[in-house]
Amino acid sequence: MYPRPFHYHRASSLREAVTMLSQLGEDARFLAGGQSLIPLMKLRFSNPSHLVDLSFVPGAAYIKQERSALHFGALTRHSEIENSATAAMLPVLHDCAAGIADVQVRNRGTIGGSLAEADPSGDWATVLLTQETELRCLGPSGERTVPLRGFITDAYTTVLGHDELIQEVIVRIPPPGSGGAYLAFKRSAPVYPTASVAVQLTMDGGVCKDAVITLGCVGLTVVRSEGSEAALRGHEIDDKAIAAAMEAARAAADPQADMRGSVEYKRVLVAALLKRAIEIAMRRARGEQVEVSHIYA
Amino acid sequence: MSGSDKTWVGQSLSRKEEDRLLRGRGKFVDDIKLREMLYLRFVRSPYAHAKIVSIDTSAAEKIPGVICTLRGSEIASQTQPFIEIAPDPGGRIRDYPLAVSKVRYQGEPVVAVVAESPAIADDGAEAVLIEYEALDPVVDAEQALTDASILHEEAGTNKVWNGVFEYGDVEQAFRDAASIVEIDRMHFHRFSSTPLENNVVIGQWDPKDDHIHYWCNNSFPSFAIQFLAAHLQVHIDRIRVQTFDIGGSFGIKITSYPQMAVCALASKKAGGRPIKWVETRSEHMISSAHGNERTFRDTRVALDNQGVITAITSRHIDDCGAYPRYEPLGCVIWSQVFPGVYRFKNARIDFTQAVTNKCPVGPNRGYSRMQHLWFLERVVDICAHELGIPADEMRLRNYIRPEEFPYTTPNGCIYDSGNYPKMLEMAKQLIDWDGWKKKQADARKRGRMIGIGIGTTLDSGTNNFGQSQIVNPGAPFSGNSQGANCKLDIYGEVVVAVGSCPQGQGHETTAAQVVADVLNINPDLITVRTGFDTERNVHTGFSGTYASQFAVSGLSAVHGAAQKLKAEMKRLAAFVLACKEEDLEFGSGAQGPEVRSKSNGRSINYWGLANIVNVNSAVLSPELHDVTLNCRYVWRAPFKVPDTKKKYGNLTMTYASQLHIAVVEIDGETCIPKILDYVAVDDCGTVINPRIVEGQVYGATAHGIGAALLENCVYDEVGNMLTSTFSDYLPITPVNMPSVKYGHIATPSPHSYSGAKGMGEGGAAPIHTISAALQDALFDKRIFIQDSFNNPDSLFRALRGETCRAKDLVKVERRA
């Protein structure tokens, strides 16, 4: 299908984009990679009258390290993160970027667009919520920095104003002894995960000093499994602790039944993914290089 | 290569068409832009079953750029309903290309909107208002047969067709049985093929000469024009159909004639401007065609004390969706492989087909036979397990033996050749069967679920259309034929035209190989015209590309035409070179391809021969005036009309076979099935181009694995299709594919001139094989694989004991 007629505007700076959106009003939308917005427009589920394209703004896509944080321009494509040596400092970012859909989608889709879209099945929010992540946002009244926790308030809903955009994503580099992992089950490449799990473990020898655990695709927003975190924090990570963390994840998940699986199945699946993600995160916390790929079947 | 004995047939030549297709220079229908062309969009029913109360197109027609709209009642007033192949009651169904007074599946087209651009057509479609009154939907075939809610009032029942196929002495076999196995219910799921290119039609009904011209990607155009001419009430010669490169069909594009009809009628209404319709992916998923879904009920199997199956009885219920279209041919086509690869002689299958409020079915790759072959493979594995016989041993005891070919099946089909035990042996060796058996036993001790499954399948090719008379004794079809033309053009170019419309099968290459051998020239010198064009006048009433037959019907026609041409060239050359025909030899010389006289050393090249016939004919002697060097040949399959009462006769010419083995592990925590190892062994007789055959095997294997684990057309209880996009319907991608080991044997067919067999469909071996492997992994948990589709969620539910419990579904009676 073809979208309804709309006007296309190309912004030359992010500030100009914000101004344009303010002036064009409620019927205008930012366009980044178009990998969520354009399909919706083609199905005529979303029918904006104006699109303000951010893709041609110079300097809006970058990956750089500044002191103890990685900075991503909002327009950075998934594939740029997948292939970036700088981003590889946090293997969990590579786990995520490399596993989003297929090459075409990764070449177009952006990290900023993905967070702004707040799709309940999106990968980025699940991963970045296990990290200390802040978003630098730009609106008509200027800049503000908001933590990612609390940024997404509901499915497809964020705290952003209508004419406010994400300018930069800042991810603090975890301390030594900390390791993360992100694992999803996807039935095939171009499909969102059935369920996914992100884990960040900070270890002190065999003991877990801190754990952050999020579950993706099993709720309207990313589910933080605090019960799973508590099961690990302060403990030796043994089979018993892992079993308790899995049990907590099963309980925390609040999935919907759909073509990807039934409610009960997704609960069991998310717990099983958690077990594997914990194992990978532990190895990474020990400094091991571990390559992971999502499970496709 | 003059004088060489090397033949081109049998070589792994790269495909001639590859260069064009891989460089993005293929020509597909949507590449065609015509002057004054308009665009069509369908307004489709959101309901599975509803009465149309009112249609208001006035707002749409006011949109600038919308030219006109078209609705079902307008079509019904100026056309005949499409031909129904079924006798009564199915024959009473009235099928029009747009819904007339009610809709019968979600996605059924109700109104067509024609506009200056595709986007305006979409705007127009959005502005059409249709009021519906919902009716009770029927989404299950067995429920449909209760006739509680009827789809087609004219038919008075949802039953399209019923027939009993009985052979041998079933009762006696059951009386003599050492054991009897009963299986309550099995189900073959609904899935489709997802060609990269959707359906595309450009149709023009030109008022100047009252001719209809189609540029389209229909894959069986001679069938389509027969349906269209009768429907549109025009002389069939006034319909021109052209096809171009086609991005896949798998049979699904055979039934695009309703949309073709709408494009012609819309063109007529729009004053004769050409109309283009490009199907979207979602439209393709909800309303092009799905494969046949089938339920197997009350199966009883009689076995002797060696585990040899002696008889099978069963009731099969086929679901053809809302309109039969190509059906009920599927009600007989399965019987081409009635006993599968097995020797049992006694059987009774009660076969019924029903309409339901779902997308109409079309002849999807493996059409109607794969359902039945899957059923038989399940029966064999279940019986083997219940009797404690290993799956490979069970097959060896029941396979038709190599020395029994040609083998006449209980229903009169003649299996040309084959060697199933040898394929099994090769497959076992390639996969290291014994090694896996050990690993499986070890893994089982540690609680892991690994299964090893065998799937043996047949790909019957080159139909006897006389089988249509088994479903409808009044059907005016029998036999099979294909046409080809081979000529020397004015400057001596060899040009071959075939009535096929390939979709990746490499016809340009294999046809050139065949002609190259006849004329003893290099295939690069031969131009092959594929793609259908009624005005090329090579087609017969069966022309198209479907049903695994080109290697036999298409290439036999090409071979015949080439020989006819060669005979004419010989007569002409003997005259020109003043020698006897026996003295002539064909080959290539300094001036290109030529004919030489061995007796006097003189020669004439192709240009010389063509020149005389075409533009220098005064030198010809009158007895050569019938030589045209432009030879049409029609090849006819040597079939007889089957005995329609006994449902007996030879229904197909060749039987390619495939044997696959898979090792699958079901993860205990995630229930995700993972293919650990896979082997595919095929036998399609004499191979014309091994590389093409191997490519087809990989393609069919991917397709089948996708069908077994990923691809499922799901409807909810009110008939909403839940899998209309690639987010929910999952065609297999490379990340899902295991690496496949490939093996090959060749048992040449005595039925085809070259020994080749059709093999394009592949018989859906992976579906049987994956089911078998999953079953093998789960037998000891008393879980019974009941469905041809299995995914992590369904395995999860089975493992929790919610479904597929063997104790509810399988019964064994041991007498001896």
Ligand SMILES: Cc1cc2nc3c(=O)[nH]c(=O)nc-3n(C[C@H](O)[C@H](O)[C@H](O)COP(=O)(O)OP(=O)(O)OC[C@H]3O[C@@H](n4cnc5c(N)ncnc54)[C@H](O)[C@@H]3O)c2cc1C
């Ligand atoms: C076939 C397919 C499969 C996919 N599979 C996955 C998957 O498995 N996992 C996954 O995570 N994603 C998946 N995606 C989505 C993909 O990651 C998108 O790239 C992402 O969701 C949106 O990013 P975008 O840049 O394309 O945004 P757009 O589509 O351009 O925009 C999305 C929304 O965000 C707004 N927006 C964009 N940029 C900004 C900004 N800087 N500030 C504020 N608002 C902004 C837009 O106005 C719009 O409302 C898939 C997409 C497709 C087409």
